[in-house]
Each structure stands twice: as structure tokens, then as C-alpha cells.
Amino acid sequence: MIEKDSIISRFVSYVTIDTQSDENSSSTPSTQKQWNLARKLHQELIEFGLKDATMDDNGYIMATLPATANTVVPTIGFIAHYDTTPDFTGTDVKPQIIEKYEGGDIVLNEDLDIILSPDDFEDLLAYKSQTLITTDGTTLLGADDKAGITEIMEAAKYLINHPEIKHGPIRIGFTPDEEIGRGAHKFDVEKFGAEWAYTMDGSQIGELEFENFNAASVKVFVKGKSVHPGYAKGKMINSIHIAQDFISSLPRLETPEHTSGREGFFHLNGIHGDVEETVLEYILRDHNKEHFEARKEVLNNLALEINSQYGLELVTLEIKDQYFNMREKIEPVMHIVELAEKAMRAVYVKPIIKPIRGGTDGSQLSFMGLPCPNIFAGGHNFHGRFEYVPVESMIKATEVIIKITELAAKK
Structure with a gap:
């Protein structure tokens, strides 16, 4: 044929x-x-x-x-x-x-x-x-x-x-x-x-x-404060360490390498930065719309928690929906x-x-x-x-x- x-x-x-x-x-x-x-x-x-x-x-x-x-x-x-x-x-x-x-x-x-x-x-x-x-x-x-x-x-x-x-x-x-x-x-x-x-x-x-997945892209901006390391006690804020805390606070098993079927995930697919600023790039995926929105809330709440610990707005998010x-x-x-x-x-x-x-x-x-x-x-x-x-x-x-x-x- x-x-x-x-x-x-x-x-x-x-x-x-x-x-x-x-x-x-x-x-x-x-x-x-x-x-x-x-x-x-x-x-x-x-x-x-x-x-x-x-x-x-x-x-x-x-x-x-x-x-x-x-x-x-x-x-x-x-x-x-x-x-x-x-x-x-x-x-x-x-x-x-x-x-x-x-x-x-x-x-x-x-x-x-x-x-x-x-x-x-x-x-x-x-x-x-x-x-x-x-x-x-x-x-x-x-x-x-x-x-x-x-x-x-x-x-x-x-x-x-x-x-x-x-x-x-x-x-x-x-x-x-x-x-x-x-x-x-x-x-x-x-x-x-x-x-x-x-x-x-x-x-x-x-x-x-x-x-298919509901999808969003996320950029996490982490601010720091650079000070000469020899005189940094009580003054330096290392954005890389704060970014590390952000990463490790997310569910470790809710990542692409641990999920299948209709299971959603947080995927860290990019990171770059220094003491002064670190940027994390994530994608969020979930077939269930409610779970998808809940994933955004997890990120927002984590940013609020870190900011409250320091008493400063060090972590800000940019979340963009991609498709549904x-x-x-x-x-x-x-x-x-x-x-x-x-x-x-x-x-x-x-x-x-x-x-x-x-x-x-x-x-x-x-x-x-x-x-x-x-x-x-x-x-x-x-x-x-x-x-x-x-x-x-x-x-x-x-x-x-x-x-x-x-x-x-x-x-």
C-alpha cells in the first residue's frame, strides 16, 4: 500500500x-x-x-x-x-x-x-x-x-x-x-x-x-551580599548557600528521575551564580491541575520561609505557565x-x-x-x-x- x-x-x-x-x-x-x-x-x-x-x-x-x-x-x-x-x-x-x-x-x-x-x-x-x-x-x-x-x-x-x-x-x-x-x-x-x-x-x-502535563517554568532569584571573606563574619550573605537550602528543602523523590505515569515533579534544570546572586531554573509538571497549583504554592511558601529566617527579601520567584x-x-x-x-x-x-x-x-x-x-x-x-x-x-x-x-x- x-x-x-x-x-x-x-x-x-x-x-x-x-x-x-x-x-x-x-x-x-x-x-x-x-x-x-x-x-x-x-x-x-x-x-x-x-x-x-x-x-x-x-x-x-x-x-x-x-x-x-x-x-x-x-x-x-x-x-x-x-x-x-x-x-x-x-x-x-x-x-x-x-x-x-x-x-x-x-x-x-x-x-x-x-x-x-x-x-x-x-x-x-x-x-x-x-x-x-x-x-x-x-x-x-x-x-x-x-x-x-x-x-x-x-x-x-x-x-x-x-x-x-x-x-x-x-x-x-x-x-x-x-x-x-x-x-x-x-x-x-x-x-x-x-x-x-x-x-x-x-x-x-x-x-x-x-x-499531557500542566507545565510552568520557574526562575528563583536569590540575593546575597558580598564582603571580603577575611572580614565577613556577620556581614556576608552567600546566595549560593541559600540556594542550596532552597534546593534541598524540596521533595527529593519528586524529580523526573523518580517519577513516571501521571506523577508530577520539580525539575531543577539550570543553576548559575556567585556570592552576590544565584539563579535557579526549574520546570514544574503535573497532570492534575490542583496538584500543579499546589507545587507553585510549595515554592512560594519556601521562599517566604527563607526570607522570614533572614528578615530580608532574599528569595523572589518568577513563575510562568507554559501549557495545560x-x-x-x-x-x-x-x-x-x-x-x-x-x-x-x-x-x-x-x-x-x-x-x-x-x-x-x-x-x-x-x-x-x-x-x-x-x-x-x-x-x-x-x-x-x-x-x-x-x-x-x-x-x-x-x-x-x-x-x-x-x-x-x-x-
Whole structure:
């Protein structure tokens, strides 16, 4: 049904274009190099014959696959992002294609002794005899989310070539800067015009997600007072020590390395400072909204307690909400999740319905009025040198897209 060679060729053509985003940039896209893939995607959609394909000044790409059904069918959308994470280099990606994976170690880079092993990544064993695409060990791969883009493009091409498949209007959307939390910030929901959509941005085959973390970023500013250490008694206030007290006062087991499922956490992901001032950077995550708000209170109360001990306002907080759990927006329209689940089963994929331990453009879009669950794109070990994707998973994701459009037209 879906051509394996076409999937591989398209995916490789996308991942070899560097599209890392940059959280320190204020432009959209946040990096100029994202335009290289954006322009390519826009041109490919035009070549598909999608005459309304547009790309705005911020790099948001939209196009419509016209309906083939003779009845009124809801307009649905499929969305993916073309940036890759700034956490690991995406420059000069050299994909390696492993045919008929035998189940053992994969040497990614012999010179650097970098090995992708099922001893470390047990999920590999689920893909024995399949074709894997890996990195060469020096970069990430970019399956997050160029696998999703590949699947949407291949599904669109297939539907164009098979007009006998009846479907309603299908909207396609590609966005920049998802990896730095801005993928939906300038997404024009009204222009997109879909009743609902799906992000093709999940991981292993079968994933279907409609709930995610509530999320906030926190900066903790700790003031100190610098005095010559030889004459500092009773005068110096060392902000580093106070910051250390702040860190150690938080629940030690409520951190990413000790939590799973729907358990939330405090994550210290940055610290810099000196005697005069120390800044701590945290992210807060929790699926439960009440628990999420309680985590903010824990931080506020801790700051108040430390300040009262010194009789000075030494600790101040800057808390910024980032996104919220989309479950509350999806539950009133659960038929869109049930449709995706039915489509998966129809193409012999077992649905894995679970909460996302992270964020997704779908969360922000859901709160912007576009309900948007998340479907697997097939990749594993995102954001690092051990990233890989089974080609067969990408084929199945493409089949799921096609089947969703077909089933939606039969309702």
C-alpha cells in the first residue's frame, strides 16, 4: 500500500536539513535554517497540486486536500513540526539504514565506539527483522518530528493518487519552534479551519494521547551580599548557600528521575551564580491541575520561609505557565480519540492510550479551540545520538492517517 522506498527517501531528505530551534531567539522561526525545510515543504505541497498551499511570514505552512466524498464531512487536520531540539546537535545528520535488524548491538560509530544496544534500550527488540533508521552517533536523527511530516506527506500523496478513497476536506499544517514551546503561538486556528486535528508527534507505534502535563517554568532569584571573606563574619550573605537550602528543602523523590505515569515533579534544570546572586531554573509538571497549583504554592511558601529566617527579601520567584492538560478540552469530543483508535485497529495497530509526560502543540491548540490529540510517529530515544525510527512504524502511521480520513467520511 505505502511504498517503503518512498518513505525512506522522503524522511532522509528531511532529516539531513538542519532545523534546530533556539530558545534564546525572539524571531519566528527562531532560526534562519528552519526556513530551508519550510520552503522545501511548501514547494512539495504545491507540486502535489494543492493550489491553496501557503507559508506565512512566520513559517507556518498550511494546505488543503480537497474532499472526494459526495456528502458533507467534517474538515479534519494533521499537524507536525519541522524544528528539532536545541538539546543536541542536528548539524550534518548522516542517517544509517539497518535492513532486517537482527536484534543485537548496532554500531553507530566505530571510531567513537558509540553503540545502540538493546541492553540499554530494550524497545529495540520489538523491531527485530524490521528496517531501522539510526544516527551515526554524532547527532540526533530528527524523527521528532520529521517522521510525522513524512507520514502526513506520504498520506497526502497516496490519497491524491487514489481518489476512489472517499474523504472530507483534509487540512495539513507544519509549524516551527515546537521544541522550544512556541509551535502553536502564532498558529492561525481560524485560518486552518478544521473541526479537529491530530498532531503526528508521538513515539512508539500505537501511541494515542489526549492528556499531557500542566507545565510552568520557574526562575528563583536569590540575593546575597558580598564582603571580603577575611572580614565577613556577620556581614556576608552567600546566595549560593541559600540556594542550596532552597534546593534541598524540596521533595527529593519528586524529580523526573523518580517519577513516571501521571506523577508530577520539580525539575531543577539550570543553576548559575556567585556570592552576590544565584539563579535557579526549574520546570514544574503535573497532570492534575490542583496538584500543579499546589507545587507553585510549595515554592512560594519556601521562599517566604527563607526570607522570614533572614528578615530580608532574599528569595523572589518568577513563575510562568507554559501549557495545560488538554484532557479537559478533549473529553467533550472523545469521538475524535475513538475515531483514531478505530483507525489503528483497522490497520492492525494496537492502540496504546497513555498520558504524555511532556508537552505537545496539541495541548496549546486544544485550548485555542482546535481539539488535537497526539498520534505516534514511530521514533524512539528522541533528542539524542541514540534516536532511531523503524520504517515499518512510519508506514503504519501513514496508514492510520489514511484510515482516519476514510472512517470520518463514513460517519
